[in-house]
Amino acid sequence: MYIIARNIFRFVVLILFQVLVMDNVMINGYMIPYIYILFILLMPFETPRWIQLISGFLLGLVMDLFSGTLGMHTAATVLAAFVRPYLLDLLASRDGYEPETFPRIHYYGFLWFLKYAALIVVIHHLALFYLEVFQLKHFFSTLLRVILSSILSTSTIVLSQYFVFRK
Amino acid sequence: MRTLLRFIQKYSNLLLFLILEIIAISLIAQNSSYQRSRLIRLNRQITGFMYNRVDGAREYFSLREANEQLIKENTELRNRLDLVSSRLDSSTVTSELKGEHRYYYVQSRIVRNSSNKQYNYLTLDKGKKDGVFRDMGVVSDQGLVGIILESSANYSTVIPVINRDFRLSAKIKSNNYAGILQWNGLSPRHAMLSEIPFHVALNEGDTILTSGFSSIFPEGIEVGTIESFHLERGNFYDIRVELFTNFQRLYHVNVIRNFRREEQLDLENQSR
Numbered sequence: 468m469y470i471i472a473r474n475i476f477r478f479v480v481l482i483l484f485q486v487l488v489m490d491n492v493m494i495n496g497y498m499i500p501y502i503y504i505l506f507i508l509l510m511p512f513e514t515p516r517w518i519q520l521i522s523g524f525l526l527g528l529v530m531d532l533f534s535g536t537l538g539m540h541t542a543a544t545v546l547a548a549f550v551r552p553y554l555l556d557l558l559a560s561r562d563g564y565e566p567e568t569f570p571r572i573h574y575y576g577f578l579w580f581l582k583y584a585a586l587i588v589v590i591h592h593l594a595l596f597y598l599e600v601f602q603l604k605h606f607f608s609t610l611l612r613v614i615l616s617s618i619l620s621t622s623t624i625v626l627s628q629y630f631v632f633r634k
Numbered sequence: 635m636r637t638l639l640r641f642i643q644k645y646s647n648l649l650l651f652l653i654l655e656i657i658a659i660s661l662i663a664q665n666s667s668y669q670r671s672r673l674i675r676l677n678r679q680i681t682g683f684m685y686n687r688v689d690g691a692r693e694y695f696s697l698r699e700a701n702e703q704l705i706k707e708n709t710e711l712r713n714r715l716d717l718v719s720s721r722l723d724s725s726t727v728t729s730e731l732k733g734e735h736r737y738y739y740v741q742s743r744i745v746r747n748s749s750n751k752q753y754n755y756l757t758l759d760k761g762k763k764d765g766v767f768r769d770m771g772v773v774s775d776q777g778l779v780g781i782i783l784e785s786s787a788n789y790s791t792v793i794p795v796i797n798r799d800f801r802l803s804a805k806i807k808s809n810n811y812a813g814i815l816q817w818n819g820l821s822p823r824h825a826m827l828s829e830i831p832f833h834v835a836l837n838e839g840d841t842i843l844t845s846g847f848s849s850i851f852p853e854g855i856e857v858g859t860i861e862s863f864h865l866e867r868g869n870f871y872d873i874r875v876e877l878f879t880n881f882q883r884l885y886h887v888n889v890i891r892n893f894r895r896e897e898q899l900d901l902e903n904q905s906r
Binding site: 491517 | 646650663748
């Protein structure tokens with residue numbers, strides 16, 4: 468029960484933070500930090516997959532309502548929620564993940580979390596930015612935006628692990 | 635039947651993923667500019683109040699810059715006033731100066747700004763109560779900003795030049811050829827001017843102005859300067875325009891009310 472309440476609280480806080488603060492961060496028009504997908508990153512390991520998918524869907528839908536881009540964030544977050552279990556398997560150490568731990572720096576170290584966050588962020592940003600442009604005409608300039616924004620998002624997410632979401 | 639059920643059970647997560655993605659993609663696919671505007675309107679009603687609060691803080695940090703901008707504008711207006719009054723003295727009063735004025739500017743503050751998306755919108759803190767309605771032009775002291783998309787009692791949304799749905803007729807100052815100004819979604823400092831025929835002589839640095847071919851903007855509002863140009867498929871130029879307005883640092887704008895707009899639209903509809 469406690470964990471569910473905590474996740475719902477995190478959902479609300481992250482969306483408000485994204486819409487009110489992060490969406491106002493503008494660096495040369497190419498970079499935009501999307502840190503709300505931290506919600507997907509921090510879901511407990513044993514969350515049933517259908518719950519992961521549905522929460523990814525809801526997360527994207529709320530973001531879409533706030534930014535007036537119906538469907539774009541949704542498609543990207545559902546994809547991120549879908550690939551997350553596979554990535555976790557890929558990044559697991561030989562012993563796997565221990566019960567009563569969470570996917571955080573605190574339990575699995577900086578390098579593990581950096582890899583995990585970066586992969587999900589890149590997948591999410593690729594989907595989001597190309598769906599937003601919806602054409603292949605500006606392929607490379609979009610790719611540049613994906614790369615720059617991913618760097619910014621990943622570093623913000625990793626930093627947040629030291630200051631806000633420590634445990 | 636049983637094999638089908640087993641199949642569904644085995645791939646239930648994949649199926650759920652596909653269903654959710656199909657919903658999302660179909661939402662994107664049917665998301666026309668009309669629907670976007672409806673969504674933005676709904677969004678504004680929910681968040682307008684909230685953004686106003688947050689923006690109070692944001693504005694505090696930009697006071698210095700806003701001050702400098704205002705001083706600059708003040709000086710310029712004073713100079714213009716001086717020029718006009720000197721002309722008035724010399725008794726060459728034009729008919730336009732004598733008649734009722736045609737345009738009126740409503741001063742407004744931006745409470746929400748975005749410049750890093752493909753479909754950017756601004757939210758202003760003036761709405762129907764202050765006489766701000768759909769399809770009015772928006773300018774800043776730097777130049778063209780955009781067009782009012784929707785307005786509620788106290789707020790309005792602007793579709794700025796840097797939105798892929800934006801289109802406006804604009805002309806080249808030196809030779810008066812008009813083309814269509816739109817944005818290609820790349821840089822928030824640049825827009826594209828198209829449909830200028832190949833025989834027109836262009837120079838880098840030429841000024842682009844609004845053409846006044848619509849009832850939205852008066853003629854001659856500054857848009858930007860030509861940065862580069864090349865021929866697109868032989869007949870028309872693709873001109874890259876460096877915009878005067880810096881959307882990333884924009885706090886105060888003016889909404890233009892055109893008092894003769896109704897009259898002009900009525901006439902145009904009648905003769906259609």
